[in-house]
Amino acid sequence: MDGRQQGISIGDLSMRTEVNIETIRYYEKIGLLPAPGRTGGRHRVYGPAHVARLTFVRRSRELGFSLEEIRSLLRLVDGGHSSCSDVQIVTLKHLDDVRKKIGDLQRLERTLSEVASRCQGGSVPDCPIVEALYAPAQGAEA
Amino acid sequence: MDGRQQGISIGDLSMRTEVNIETIRYYEKIGLLPAPGRTGGRHRVYGPAHVARLTFVRRSRELGFSLEEIRSLLRLVDGGHSSCSDVQIVTLKHLDDVRKKIGDLQRLERTLSEVASRCQGGSVPDCPIVEALYAPAQGAEA
DNA sequence: CTTGAACCTGTAGTTACTACAGGTCCCATC
């Protein structure tokens, strides 16, 4: 019922952060999460700082940042020095990528729904979808 | 200047279809493209049917179909029997996936631009973006 | 007949994990 906790096991950390155990170990291996202390029997023991860090990583992943981008963000955060505008640069770059991806998918969606609409679903020997797939790109996408 | 050609090399096929050479060999290895004939020295020799098939695969990839989906499409096309509605099913399923992905990215975009807009880019010690990343998901995305 | 470009096979690397296999540890209960 208080804020204290000494020694969070990997299972507990996993439940608190909703990051699965293998992923936690993976993040440690690639250096996104600092190596925690260990018990006598080599079991990992985490503290509150690990919870915060892993939450940060998880949230960043949810927002679509790559692990490399997260690594950059963490460096900026750890650097401490006036990094807000740098963080903003990384974020805006990512936002731009997301918008591009949306645009690509919307073009795709248009082409695809156009192609699909040509087909009436009968048992036609020459399916218009199949014909479209045999033709080297000329449609609406570009 | 005519329609005849006997023996297309892998390099030619690559240029005609704009699929790179390693990818062509990869498609052969995983069974998407039938193994072609060979010269005495074991160089691959393709014919017009290979051009058509590879064009189909490439176009399908451009439209975002996975290799497994393309495999299914090819089975249907090869089956020959009244497969148009089956093709349509695969296509509509894919279209649905694309639309879902667009929706996911749009939600992401909203959250991300909201978070980014909080930051005025100064040298603030407590960056609002960083703060948002330390907080376990509560925002607009759901 | 000699280059050198094109081709060959096979393996390893990429992203972000997940899924084992085969073992060890912790701790609650008896």
Next chain:
DNA sequence: GATGGGACCTGTAGTAACTACAGGTTCAAG
């Protein structure tokens, strides 16, 4: 103090769809 079974450990291999070599062979023009 013994025991049992869940949680933990390391390390490797698999996923999608390629790309990039390394190290060797073949083709075709001159």
